[in-house]
Amino acid sequence: MPSLLLIALLAAAAAVIVWLHGRRGRVLEACCRRCGYLVTGLPTNICPECGSNLAGGGTLQQGQRRPLSPIQRILIWSLLLPLPAVVITLRAEPFAPRLSTTYESLSLTLPHSRNYSEVMIGAYREGYGSWRQFKFMEVSFTKESSNGRLVVTVFMVNVHGANYWYVLTPNVNSAFQASVDLVSVSKCMEGAGIDTGNSAVRREAAAVVETMLSAQAGKPLAARVEGFEGTSLTTGTAMSGRPAWVFWSALVFWLIVWLIGAAILRATSPSRGARRQR
Numbered sequence: 001m002p003s004l005l006l007i008a009l010l011a012a013a014a015a016v017i018v019w020l021h022g023r024r025g026r027v028l029e030a031c032c033r034r035c036g037y038l039v040t041g042l043p044t045n046i047c048p049e050c051g052s053n054l055a056g057g058g059t060l061q062q063g064q065r066r067p068l069s070p071i072q073r074i075l076i077w078s079l080l081l082p083l084p085a086v087v088i089t090l091r092a093e094p095f096a097p098r099l100s101t102t103y104e105s106l107s108l109t110l111p112h113s114r115n116y117s118e119v120m121i122g123a124y125r126e127g128y129g130s131w132r133q134f135k136f137m138e139v140s141f142t143k144e145s146s147n148g149r150l151v152v153t154v155f156m157v158n159v160h161g162a163n164y165w166y167v168l169t170p171n172v173n174s175a176f177q178a179s180v181d182l183v184s185v186s187k188c189m190e191g192a193g194i195d196t197g198n199s200a201v202r203r204e205a206a207a208v209v210e211t212m213l214s215a216q217a218g219k220p221l222a223a224r225v226e227g228f229e230g231t232s233l234t235t236g237t238a239m240s241g242r243p244a245w246v247f248w249s250a251l252v253f254w255l256i257v258w259l260i261g262a263a264i265l266r267a268t269s270p271s272r273g274a275r276r277q278r
């Protein structure tokens with residue numbers, strides 16, 4: 001994984017900073033912790049160079065290592081954190097919830113009206129585990145004609161139960177918004193050249209609308225629809241994966257960890273402490 005390599009390089013850069021800092025060696029003579037001013041024999045406890053308090057931890061004694069500055073500490077923390085963050089996130093990822101889209105597809109054939117060969121109703125639901133919410137539905141009316149098959153497809157564009165449909169028909173050659181009702185469904189049938197004057201078609205359209213509305217309300221598709229002799233229901237999973245919010249929450253979590261770490265490093269930095277006492 002190339003991004004893991006990059007993150008390992010960041011961690012290596014942190015090690016280089018620590019190593020470079022270590023090469024500056026130890027203090028040869030007692031000096032101000034903050035600015036490095038030599039303080040041996042000073043009459044006061046206040047650094048004449050930078051004004052910080054030399055009492056307590058304010059002075060570096062001979063042989064001590066120079067502490068990392070708050071900026072260096074935070075930089076090292078920033079370079080080191082991505083490695084455990086990515087490893088832990090990757091290990092935790094399988095336990096994150098999966099968002100899956102399931103479908104039920106109902107094929108209605110042998111209508112009493114003989115006006116079309118097939119009506120397909122597909123209902124898509126989205127959710128976690130066994131919890132599902134209606135997402136969208138598509139309906140197509142198929143009719144055999146002398147020059148081959150003629151298909152009218154009704155697509156739902158809005159999701160989660162909004163009552164807007166985007167209708168595409170080869171004959172109407174345009175898209176319009178419709179709702180799940182007898183008039184709209186009949187209009188689609190008209191677009192396919194299906195006879196809407198036929199009372200059998202009218203009944204079948206009403207049965208289709210009823211099935212669509214019940215699917216939209218979250219009920220499973222009925223195995224039988226009035227007016228059709230042949231019905232077959234297939235179900236399956238259309239899509240399954242991690243939802244985007246899993247990624248964003250992981251990112252926010254690690255940002256908070258970084259902020260807390262940076263705040264702790266800043267607050268506990270020795271040179272920061274010396275400055276405070278000024």
Ligand SMILES: [Zn+2]
Nearest residue numbers: 032035047050
């Ligand atoms: Zn100083």
